[in-house]
Amino acid sequence: MELVLQLEGKKAKIMVEGSITSDNAYIFKDKLSEVLDSDATLLELDLSACKNISSSGIGKLLIFYKEFMTRDGKIEIVKSSPIVYELLTTIKLDQLFSINM
């Protein structure tokens, strides 16, 4: 899995390539921690090259979400692969934030 984080003032963008599994979810957590340490209040996630996400990966995102909300942060999944889009909407994650394909 490859992760790229871009920080530009109030906006952070993370691009994920490959699969976020139980084996590598900690790398995702590290990137999210960097966003929390920055001034960002908007996190854009580009999951168009992401093959799938395990519950460990979702767990890291939700822990981040709860902390990010305390500073009025907003998460948006700006792009997702069809498989990931189907997965995230099936587990109703779109009830928490915007998910685009």
Added chain:
Amino acid sequence: MDSEQRFRILIVDRSGDAYRLLQNPLQWNGYYLENATETAKALNRVSYSHFDLVLIRDEHPEIDGIELLDRIKKSVRKSLPVILLVDQINSSYAVRAIRAGVHDVIEKPDNPTTLLDMIRKQLQEQQNESARKSALKALNEITMSFSFQGNRLAQPHIASNVVQTFLGDIRMPPAAMSTLELCLDEMVQNALIHGILQIKPDERHQDIPDYNEFLDNRFSQPEMKDHRIDINCSMQPQTRLIRIRVSDTGAGFDFESHLKKDLSVFSLEHIGRGITFIRTLADSVSFEHGGRTIIIEKHFKDL
């Protein structure tokens, strides 16, 4: 008789240019060839006769290639390979064609050799796929078992290695492979974290270096050698059913409360998210031996 003689190709070409370009080389190579000069005639021919491939020379507006492709896929045979032949490919056309189910979009070449090679390749792939499916359907069940000793469970990628070993030679659609990998990853994690190691939520959510040290310590305990996770994968090609069974030697867990959870509302709680994933992705989930064995079943449209 050359085996390729069985292949029947319909060319849809209003002007007849493409038909004339391909007629001799295709017939010399033993293919049966027909030309339809109108959309209606083409639809009639593919509806009432068997063809292995349709090549449409898109000459919009007289012959709208994508519309004809769409009608063939929806009303005649979804699996019938269709190639669109165009003067020039642009990205929006290619996207529309892919969405409608095209097998290939190609620019009209000056000589027929390139086109002939593409047609041969397409038909060969179709023949291989057909042979693979026939061989698969002749089997009642394929099963494979894996066993991991407790002190070896620290190794990564167990789920993807098992799925690749089991299904590596069966070219399943990527989405199906991904779903199975995800389900198995959750099942193995569940067996390991909740079953064998019985890690508490506060232990799981400590900082990464501490958590890794904590896990290393647990895996190095002598009693881990007495634990194991067994995985049994089976596939019934005729019913397109895949069943995965994961058993662990842990203390089990309260699976009944998880099965009562409402899946129509997203929950932020930490506990049981993996089981929620599995319930969402699989067609059925069941437990045995007090939660020490989990069994999922998933039907796939295509294997």
